[in-house]
Amino acid sequence: MSPATPPRARRIALDREPTLAEDRHRSPLGHPIDELRVAPPSGAAPPAAASVSASRRNGLQDRPSIPPATVTERMAIEAVSLAYGEKWVVREVSLPVRQGEVLALIGASGSGKTTLLRSLNRLTEITAGATRAGRIALDGQEIESMEVNELRRRVSMVFQQPNPFPMSIFENVAYALREEHAPGRRRRRRSRRELEPEVIDALRRAGLYEEVAADLDHPALRLSGGQQQRLCIARALAVKPEVLLLDEPCSALDPISTATIEQLIVGLRSDVAIVIVTHNLQQAMRVADHVAFMHLGELVEYGTSAQMFDSPRNQRTRDYVGGAFG
Amino acid sequence: MLGALSVSVLAFIALMAVTVFAKAWPSFAHNGIKWFFPGGDVDQQLGAIIQGPKDPAHYNYYLRAWPLIWDTIMTTGLAVAIALVVSVLAAVFIVELAPTSVRRTIDPVVRLLAAVPSVVYGLIGILAIAPWLERAFISEQRKHSVHEVVQLTGSNLTLAVLILALMITPIMVAIVVGALETVPRSWTEGSAALGVNRWRTMWRVSLRTVRPAILGAIVLATARALGEAIMLSMVGGSRAFPVNPLDGTTFLFEPVRPLAATIIVYIDGISVVPLEQTLYAMAAVLLVSCAFLSLAAWAVKQPMKKYGIRT
């Protein structure tokens, strides 16, 4: 490399790195999903996962915390194809989404990565004429058969442009909390005092609490861009989702805010499964554990971050990572 | 030159305001604050004004216009309240819930309801609906219970309020739908992504955001309702009677005559000077009410700006 090129991006390091019980270098393509299931190191994880799902369905808040250094599969994307109108934009993609790690979807514009992300919480249904083939499972249950709003409380999304509501900070974070209800039953009216601990917890997890603790009634739209995006993350985390989807969350932000949010993302991965779409390769290098490279709707290659960036197997991956196109 | 023409608009309004208040003054001066109080039969009083002395020094101005004011408040208030609820629900339906085919039908429907002339509404009301109302709801006992005071017919408060509400609904629907369509998609999408159903998203985000527009719609609709003269004169009934809620359900069937309708009904007597001035007094009350409405709406919109709601 010539001296003029910038130094390679380094992974954001945390104290604990997640461990996978399975072989990292096996591509999931063409292999049955079962092979990817991680054997839990202690007996606690799958029963905990099952009881989390059950308790979620009853609308309760408590859930046992998962030991940080384990990785559990949360969502399974199996041969999913998506179309808008008559054109397939995603073609037969299979991926695992695991709690304890960050999955990055990279690729050029039009590769279908955002569409794939939006199908994970059925947001594609908002657009008329969207079709889906294949199976997406959350904790083993096909998301199509779930009630859509319950799904979206378990799989939260943060968008590219920060979109806080025109309300106060507190009301933004408490927004989804006020809407929780068991299917078909009435909502419980929750007072501010009741909601405050959860709001503060979410703001803490999003790394925003220190900055706004003084006045939680401050209008959300008056925050800076980076703060607004962290507020959106806090809002998404307030309902304690199992999966967090991030659609290029830093593309509208300055570098300092970007760095803060990337730290945040890596720190959150032990609690929530994270899928991040990014067109910024260096960002993927910094935050991701596994990377999936998509091109024109197809999954070209999937592997660990180290392997994808150091020694990609596919020529097209090599071209993309090397900057030949984008 | 263009500027001069444009300013002529201002001149018109200024002239109108000055004229109305100047000509209204004698009526207010002679009655004082009691102009607004109850006290007797308005129709009789207006008749007396017309028949009164022709000598300027002895003009009769006696009027206790409370029945008219109360009728105006009741018809306008009830009509706007009904129209508000109906319009907001209809706007939510149009923007969010209606399938495309239904949406394509409902656009022309709203346009149609806005376009029908008020006299046609009045005709349908008085010829088709009033007899039905009379048959269905006004029994002999009901008539008898108030017969010393007033005669009940099919032309009454209910008919006036219903048709007035139907007339002002399209205005409000148009404004609210226009405003709802400007709510940024990022907010509605964000709300959906948080697992909030369509109705709740509408209620907590979209409708909350368009509160200024809803206020504006209320103001416009109220101004329209205040100014509606012809239709109300046709379907309101035969007398200027202050509808009495204490009469129980019968109050729904008592005749009404709001201010604007009164002006139209008595317009033939305008050559009689004291009556002319009395009618101008009523017009002045209407003008002041409309102005006050606009001011109130502006004042209420100010605090909303704080949270980033565009007013």
Added chain:
Amino acid sequence: MAGEPHVLPSPAAVRKARPRDSVGSWPLIDRVAFGLCWTVGIGLCVAAAAIIVFMFVKGIAYVRPSLLIESPQAGASEATSGGFLDPLVGTLLLTASGTAIAAPLGVATAVWLSEYARPAALARAVESGVETIAGSPSVVLAIFGLFVFSRPFLAFLSQTSAGGSVFGRSFLTAGAIMAMLALPLIVGATREGLAQVPGHVREASYALGKSKITTIRKVLLPSVRPNIAGGVTLAMGRIVGDTAIVVILLGATLHLEGAGGPPILSTLRGTGATLTSYVKYNSPAGEGNAPEKAYAAAFVLLIMVLALNALVTRLTSGREGRSDRFLAWAWLPNWRSR
């Protein structure tokens, strides 16, 4: 993906009709709101259909072509003979005069507000003024008009009775006040059109050395012709449908009574009736008590108004956003300019 390209079935084959979200699992209060929204939406459609169907049924029952060409006949035979030619002509005459006065004034005001607007405070005042007129009750405008046109120096617009008092009621005077009614609509439509003309069009014209007035006349106004036409048609619809001003300012005679003098001027200075006042006259609320005639005239009136509104759609389709069209139908001045 290595190897052969995989052929996927067409999306249409895979697509199943799926509901967007399960309303059944919403809380009860949300389901009630959902049901209410649907009820109201369908209810409005039903109400509109009922009005149309009812008027058509009654209209077709009572309208005969002869009605359109015969003059009304006052008196006992009113209910069974005579037509409404005079009111029909009256409507057309009044609409024409109202629009003729409002259009130049409205376009001029809109152009001034859009292209000049100096001093700013004056411009805001004029804007508020137009909105105030839009919000004023038409009865108030009408009685003010009566006062103004009863002044001796405006006697030429109407007739003067033998006792020397100016009548103040004629097509001209009613037309003038109708113009006030129409003004906000034309101003709003024209301003909307002018706002949509991109800035570089004006700049290009100035760069070629054209003065502002020439630019307006040769470049801007031609490009907003559809908007002006739409506004004018909207205004016509409004004028056709108004009754209060007619009742107060048109003299309430069943026939067109000229004022004497040259033919057209005589009619314009004279009194008459319009379809709207004719309907009121023949309804139980008026003296005529000929409901069949009222229905027939109302039917013709409705057809006219609907035709005018359809014309507005044709004229403004594609030029404005959908929400603006929606607003226009409620005869509102440009709401967005606030």
